[in-house]
Amino acid sequence: MRQALPKLPNLEKVQGKATIRVTPESPVEAFPVPTPVHDTPVAKKRLSAPPSPKEAPTNLHLFSEGFVDLNFKVQPELRHAFKVYAASKGMTGKELLESAFELYTRVFPLGDEAVEIRRPSAEQMRLRREKRQEREARMTRIRSHQG
Numbered sequence: 001m002r003q004a005l006p007k008l009p010n011l012e013k014v015q016g017k018a019t020i021r022v023t024p025e026s027p028v029e030a031f032p033v034p035t036p037v038h039d040t041p042v043a044k045k046r047l048s049a050p051p052s053p054k055e056a057p058t059n060l061h062l063f064s065e066g067f068v069d070l071n072f073k074v075q076p077e078l079r080h081a082f083k084v085y086a087a088s089k090g091m092t093g094k095e096l097l098e099s100a101f102e103l104y105t106r107v108f109p110l111g112d113e114a115v116e117i118r119r120p121s122a123e124q125m126r127l128r129r130e131k132r133q134e135r136e137a138r139m140t141r142i143r144s145h146q147g
Helices: 076-088 093-107 122-146
Strands: 011-014 017-020
Antiparallel strands (some): 011 017
């Protein structure tokens, strides 16, 4: 069973808000004073000295291992669709982006080589229709349970 909170003698209501009235009899440890944010020293990030003019052309490093950030903004709907698609395929967003980029560069290469784009076979179209119908049926079931 729920316990009742103890009554605090120095609790007042002012304009509908609960406030604490501090009196000389109030214990000091009951009212800790937070440290103001602006008094806290903040460590500043400092950039290293720029390279000398002789070193400047050679200071760009190619990343041979590990990962680097690739940041760009997209519309919220695209972000949601991208994450949902990746999750539905059991992929991470990184894996989906890599495979999409690989496919795109095969279809639209930088050089003059042409890539033949062929139409899906009748069997592939039938499988796509079946999957789409299964997906639609699954979504209909989910929506019927939500309502």
